[in-house]
Amino acid sequence: MQTTIIYLAEIIGIFAFAVSGAMLAAEKNLDIFGILVLGVVTAFGGGVVRDLLLGITPPAMFNNYIFLLLAALSSCLVFLLYRQRRLARRLTVYLRRRHIKLDISGLVNFFDAIGLGAFSVSGVNVALDNGFADNPLLAITVGVITGIGGGMLRDLLNGEIPSVLRKNVYALAAILGAGSYYLLMHSALPSLAAVLISCGLTIALRLAATVFRWHLPRPDPEKKI
Amino acid sequence: MQTTIIYLAEIIGIFAFAVSGAMLAAEKNLDIFGILVLGVVTAFGGGVVRDLLLGITPPAMFNNYIFLLLAALSSCLVFLLYRQRRLARRLTVYLRRRHIKLDISGLVNFFDAIGLGAFSVSGVNVALDNGFADNPLLAITVGVITGIGGGMLRDLLNGEIPSVLRKNVYALAAILGAGSYYLLMHSALPSLAAVLISCGLTIALRLAATVFRWHLPRPDPEKKI
Amino acid sequence: MQTTIIYLAEIIGIFAFAVSGAMLAAEKNLDIFGILVLGVVTAFGGGVVRDLLLGITPPAMFNNYIFLLLAALSSCLVFLLYRQRRLARRLTVYLRRRHIKLDISGLVNFFDAIGLGAFSVSGVNVALDNGFADNPLLAITVGVITGIGGGMLRDLLNGEIPSVLRKNVYALAAILGAGSYYLLMHSALPSLAAVLISCGLTIALRLAATVFRWHLPRPDPEKKI
Numbered sequence: 167m168q169t170t171i172i173y174l175a176e177i178i179g180i181f182a183f184a185v186s187g188a189m190l191a192a193e194k195n196l197d198i199f200g201i202l203v204l205g206v207v208t209a210f211g212g213g214v215v216r217d218l219l220l221g222i223t224p225p226a227m228f229n230n231y232i233f234l235l236l237a238a239l240s241s242c243l244v245f246l247l248y249r250q251r252r253l254a255r256r257l258t259v260y261l262r263r264r265h266i267k268l269d270i271s272g273l274v275n276f277f278d279a280i281g282l283g284a285f286s287v288s289g290v291n292v293a294l295d296n297g298f299a300d301n302p303l304l305a306i307t308v309g310v311i312t313g314i315g316g317g318m319l320r321d322l323l324n325g326e327i328p329s330v331l332r333k334n335v336y337a338l339a340a341i342l343g344a345g346s347y348y349l350l351m352h353s354a355l356p357s358l359a360a361v362l363i364s365c366g367l368t369i370a371l372r373l374a375a376t377v378f379r380w381h382l383p384r385p386d387p388e389k390k391i
Numbered sequence: 392m393q394t395t396i397i398y399l400a401e402i403i404g405i406f407a408f409a410v411s412g413a414m415l416a417a418e419k420n421l422d423i424f425g426i427l428v429l430g431v432v433t434a435f436g437g438g439v440v441r442d443l444l445l446g447i448t449p450p451a452m453f454n455n456y457i458f459l460l461l462a463a464l465s466s467c468l469v470f471l472l473y474r475q476r477r478l479a480r481r482l483t484v485y486l487r488r489r490h491i492k493l494d495i496s497g498l499v500n501f502f503d504a505i506g507l508g509a510f511s512v513s514g515v516n517v518a519l520d521n522g523f524a525d526n527p528l529l530a531i532t533v534g535v536i537t538g539i540g541g542g543m544l545r546d547l548l549n550g551e552i553p554s555v556l557r558k559n560v561y562a563l564a565a566i567l568g569a570g571s572y573y574l575l576m577h578s579a580l581p582s583l584a585a586v587l588i589s590c591g592l593t594i595a596l597r598l599a600a601t602v603f604r605w606h607l608p609r610p611d612p613e614k615k616i
Numbered sequence: 617m618q619t620t621i622i623y624l625a626e627i628i629g630i631f632a633f634a635v636s637g638a639m640l641a642a643e644k645n646l647d648i649f650g651i652l653v654l655g656v657v658t659a660f661g662g663g664v665v666r667d668l669l670l671g672i673t674p675p676a677m678f679n680n681y682i683f684l685l686l687a688a689l690s691s692c693l694v695f696l697l698y699r700q701r702r703l704a705r706r707l708t709v710y711l712r713r714r715h716i717k718l719d720i721s722g723l724v725n726f727f728d729a730i731g732l733g734a735f736s737v738s739g740v741n742v743a744l745d746n747g748f749a750d751n752p753l754l755a756i757t758v759g760v761i762t763g764i765g766g767g768m769l770r771d772l773l774n775g776e777i778p779s780v781l782r783k784n785v786y787a788l789a790a791i792l793g794a795g796s797y798y799l800l801m802h803s804a805l806p807s808l809a810a811v812l813i814s815c816g817l818t819i820a821l822r823l824a825a826t827v828f829r830w831h832l833p834r835p836d837p838e839k840k841i
Contacts (some may be wrong), residue, residue: 191556192610194552195557195610195611195614196552196609196611197556197557197606197607197608197609198554198608198609199562199563199607200555200557201610203562204554204556206474214444217663218443218444218668218673219668219673219674219675220673221446221673223443223444223445223446224444224445224446224523224526225444227534228444228526228528228529228532229526231528234528236747243621245608248610248611249610250505256715258556262557284639289559298674301674301678301679303678303681303684304674304678307678309647318773322547322772322773323543323547323552323553324552325550325551325775326775327644327646327773327774327775328773331641331646331647331649331650331653331654331773332646332647337649337653338649348549365517381647382485382647382648382650383647383695383699384645384646384647384648385642385651385695385698385699386645386698387647389645416781417835419777420782420834420835420839421777421781421782421837422781422782422831422832422833422834423832423833423834424781424787424788424832425780425782426835427780428779428781428787439669442666443669446671447670448668448669448670448747449670449671449751449754450669453751453753453754453757454751456753461751470833470835473835473836474833474835497808504681547772547780548772548777548781549777550775550776550777613813
């Protein structure tokens with residue numbers, strides 16, 4: 167049950183991360199291969215770094231063809247929608263007539279929050295499963311890296327400073343999720359509850375931070391970023 | 392015989408990749424050490440990432456002093472030619488009088504195609520030799536990474552978006568070469584033929600793409616990149 | 617005794633590297649988390665890459681809570697001083713009245729030189745301790761990477777070309793320090809002397825290069841960088 171929920175949330179996360187990477191690449195007019203690479207790297211980059219740090223070689227992504235196919239197809243979908251702008255516009259008009267308004271970036275942000283929650287928890291889980299349960303620093307760090315690493319690689323490959331270093335409360339949400347999951351897994355709570363609480367905490371904090379425009383303090387609060 | 396051909400092609404590839412990295416660094420007027428690092432990273436970066444993914448530590452490059460010396464000397468040669476522009480100009484004039492016209496970037500591109508073919512094939516070979524013959528996704532991916540990884544690191548260190556993400560059909564050539572090699576090695580064909588066909592495919596596709604300016608489709612085909 | 621000296625020098629190095637990373641992040645007005653990450657990555661990035669290359673997983677930094685706490689606190693200190701500019705100014709005035717003139721960047725540079733010396737030597741030490749004493753290329757390379765890797769990651773995350781690729785004699789100092797330490801450890805000299813000589817060589821060369829503005833040769837010596 168607990169693994170099923172993590173599994174489901176991971177699927178949403180891979181889709182959301184792949185879409186966010188592919189969209190950034192499409193905005194820069196990279197070719198179909200560039201879009202595919204950015205999508206796949208964003209979806210799996212954090213997990214690969216985690217596996218390298220934990221000494222799990224080859225990284226787990228190479229044994230999960232379904233996840234990889236999902237990331238590749240999501241990226242291709244983004245390419246097609248960018249390529250067929252006319253089709254995309256028609257889709258928007260069609261939905262608007264049915265009083266459904268598409269807020270793409272809001273939608274991606276929503277999925278992305280779910281992915282962040284799922285990845286931060288599943289990253290800690292991998293550390294626990296591989297015998298690092300007695301090293302909270304390591305377990306929580308690889309959880310956070312699983313959650314935010316893909317996005318950091320995406321931004322680096324795009325020649326930008328990783329947005330996670332300045333985006334509203336993004337990393338803090340991952341830290342709280344990974345930390346609470348580590349603590350709850352060492353408590354008497356059933357592991358299903360630990361997953362739901364930690365995932366929920368990350369997702370709720372991330373969404374609230376977007377809606378209410380929460381930011382972590384900066385050296386010069388008045389300067390725009 | 393088969394390993395001899397891969398070995399020879401790898402030597403050409405290391406020379407070509409080191410020169411391409413060193414030239415980019417020299418254009419940015421980095422110092423001799425920066426030029427050396429960029430040359431060596433471009434030549435070996437893909438292989439190091441491959442070895443880390445496969446759990447081969449320390450990476451193979453640290454046991455091959457001849458290859459490393461070759462990359463370092465190639466980089467120093469680039470530095471010297473950039474430093475002694477007068478000497479470089481004299482060399483050009485001397486050759487022109489003998490009706491030989493130097494097309495540097497074309498030459499580098501030609502060597503680079505040979506390197507791409509050699510590295511993509513040798514990368515798959517390393518995966519097969521280390522017991523990953525039953526995982527085509529892993530074997531082909533590390534082949535492609537061996538071929539294109541060095542160039543990606545070179546561009547990242549230079550503060551640029553990796554050109555492989557938009558250069559004409561560059562990565563596709565690596566994928567076809569690595570993929571066909573993996574397939575042919577599982578066929579009844581002698582391995583020498585597998586090397587020659589796969590290497591040749593990559594090199595031919597890459598050179599043809601440069602000559603005929605082939606590109607993979609982009610979201611907005613009319614926008615310049 | 618020898619390990620105590622390396623330990624002490626490493627503490628200074630971690631402080632200096634964390635401060636240099638956090639200052640760069642604060643200049644770009646990243647948020648407190650971004651400043652923390654940049655500080656920690658600069659202090660430990662070189663060591664993590666070294667450990668991955670040597671196959672030491674998880675990397676040593678995850679077993680050293682004191683070092684990590686030191687890096688985190690140093691980064692927070694930088695944030696506070698940038699945030700409380702008024703307090704920082706008062707501190708400067710207070711010191712100036714006592715005829716003490718603060719030269720922040722000079723101070724950071726001084727600490728940074730000590731860190732470079734300590735890290736280059738300790739990096740070689742890790743290679744020797746893990747059975748790679750017969751591979752000078754590997755041992756010296758990971759020593760240099762331990763010294764300069766954190767700064768390179770810092771610059772990459774900040775969207776800049778790594779300054780070590782053009783900064784006056786920075787990497788050469790690390791190479792000489794790591795190389796001489798490797799040689800001296802294979803001589804009859806007591807290891808304490810090896811540490812002191814190699815560390816001292818790196819620090820002296822680095823400081824002299826800053827004071828006398830030494831540079832390695834560049835392709836176009838007249839062009840500014």
